[in-house]
């Protein structure tokens with residue numbers, strides 16, 4: 001094959017790969033609809049339940065695979081959506097014939113509201129991942145026991161506790177009073193269309209700017225907040241959305257089975273959902289459908305019928321096979337295999353040259369930042385005090401920093417430098433004292449609000465979104481500053497050019513060297529067009545040449561914005577020619593230039609661990 005043909009193949013292959021998220025599902029939907037008319041009605045009936053479980057699995061994949069939170073509460077939203085959607089259908093469908101126009105919106109809304117309540121508790125109370133998962137599970141169990149005792153009549157609908165709720169009308173799409181019952185095959189087709197609607201809405205939501213931010217929150221929630229994203233709001237919306245999808249699945253399940261009982265909230269149901277997701281492939285969105293169809297299909301053909309039967313045995317065997325051979329699930333494994341024959345986008349990381357920016361590029365960057373900039377800002381603290389048990393890393397520190405010259409915090413290990421920076425950034429909240437940005441007190445403001453006011457923060461370790469490309473990392477930072485796509489495009493290109501990452505634009509950030517990741521992290525801070533920059537050991541992992549360039553950058557930036565950094569590299573600090581503060585045991589110990597501090601015996605004492613003068 002000629003080389004051109006090979007390239008063409010690769011391009012076609014890449015294009016096909018890039019569109020596979022909607023192309024293959026669309027083909028499957030068409031194939032499903034084509035089959036729906038001709039398959040055996042009983043198989044159509046059973047397969048309808050697999051699609052419904054697929055929708056339920058999709059609801060979990062959004063929140064777990066994309067949002068990073070393993071929720072065992074999906075069956076709670078599913079059950080509540082099922083019950084309330086069915087109550088609406090029982091009472092209102094006699095007036096319209098069509099059942100779905102009542103059950104689906106009511107199911108979606110009730111699922112979303114319930115999920116929003118749970119999300120509010122979990123995310124705003126800042127629970128850890130394990131606690132959150134357990135709470136979501138407890139929530140499901142709570143509803144399970146409630147449903148067993150809860151007896152109420154709502155219009156014609158009777159919720160009978162343990163006896164469940166019967167007389168739920170089947171799926172009907174006609175708007176005619178007393179419509180002809182739909183055939184099992186037609187119901188199958190309708191459920192496929194609803195599943196396709198849920199899938200494509202989710203797919204495009206996750207491809208949108210919103211979805212990109214959700215992905216970044218999963219990868220590093222602290223970094224996402226350090227860029228100025230209100231991560232809890234994103235988490236709440238994602239979780240509520242997943243609750244809506246689960247509620248739709250529940251409403252469909254009610255119409256499919258014509259009967260609901262508390263077992264919809266049961267432990268087995270709750271644990272089945274993550275298994276569908278894992279078997280199909282987490283984070284693929286289409287995977288849960290594959291998982292549900294595979295498990296349901298195997299159970300059916302091994303004699304289990306619609307539900308139950310051999311399901312538990314099949315689940316056990318499937319999970320063992322999965323753990324041994326297919327850790328990423330069926331679609332995940334398929335995805336990995338396909339990627340192997342695509343050109344490796346990370347190859348370009350090896351072609352890297354060291355960062356080499358010039359004055360002109362810096363001027364470009366400054367211009368772009370200045371266009372988006374606010375008034376210059378002063379950062380100050382007043383007797384800021386932070387303690388961890390008996391350790392006091394920030395002990396009544398009062399300092400002020402403004403634009404003009406860079407500020408460096410130095411001191412021996414454990415002096416409290418990083419803690420002070422984190423207290424200014426909002427990562428640590430002080431027990432007493434105050435932090436100000438100009439005259440605005442920000443002591444208890446969350447990180448993202450400080451960033452919105454004009455702060456840009458870089459932590460000690462480079463924090464980049466490893467799975468995202470270099471360009472995407474910069475873009476997501478640019479987009480954070482005011483949700484302006486145009487600005488994000490412009491600033492990310494300028495910073496990319498400035499950092500000399502043109503060749504690495506499509507390289508995944510995790511493939512970069514440590515030093516390059518430092519630069520990328522600094523670049524992300526620059527994309528925010530901040531007025532106060534906090535950098536924790538920015539020169540760590542950089543070559544001498546890079547450190548020299550960083551020094552030039554810091555000096556130029558500090559002319560029009562406040563730059564405060566923590567550093568151990570004394571040559572670097574000296575090259576900045578700025579203000580230096582020595583911290584020791586959480587307190588300000590000395591201030592001055594590097595030269596004067598070098599001659600200060602007290603400072604030498606604390607560095608050398610002597611006690612002569614200090």
Ligand SMILES: Nc1ncnc2c1ncn2[C@@H]1O[C@H](COP(=O)(O)OP(=O)(O)OP(=O)(O)O)[C@@H](O)[C@H]1O
Nearest residue numbers: 388391392393411412413414415416417418419420
């Ligand atoms: N989250 C935390 N929980 C408990 N103790 C902490 C925490 N963060 C910092 N400390 C403690 O506070 C003290 C100061 O730590 P900090 O990292 O601020 O010092 P540093 O001057 O930045 O040190 P280094 O130069 O080694 O990074 C240390 O004793 C550290 O163990």
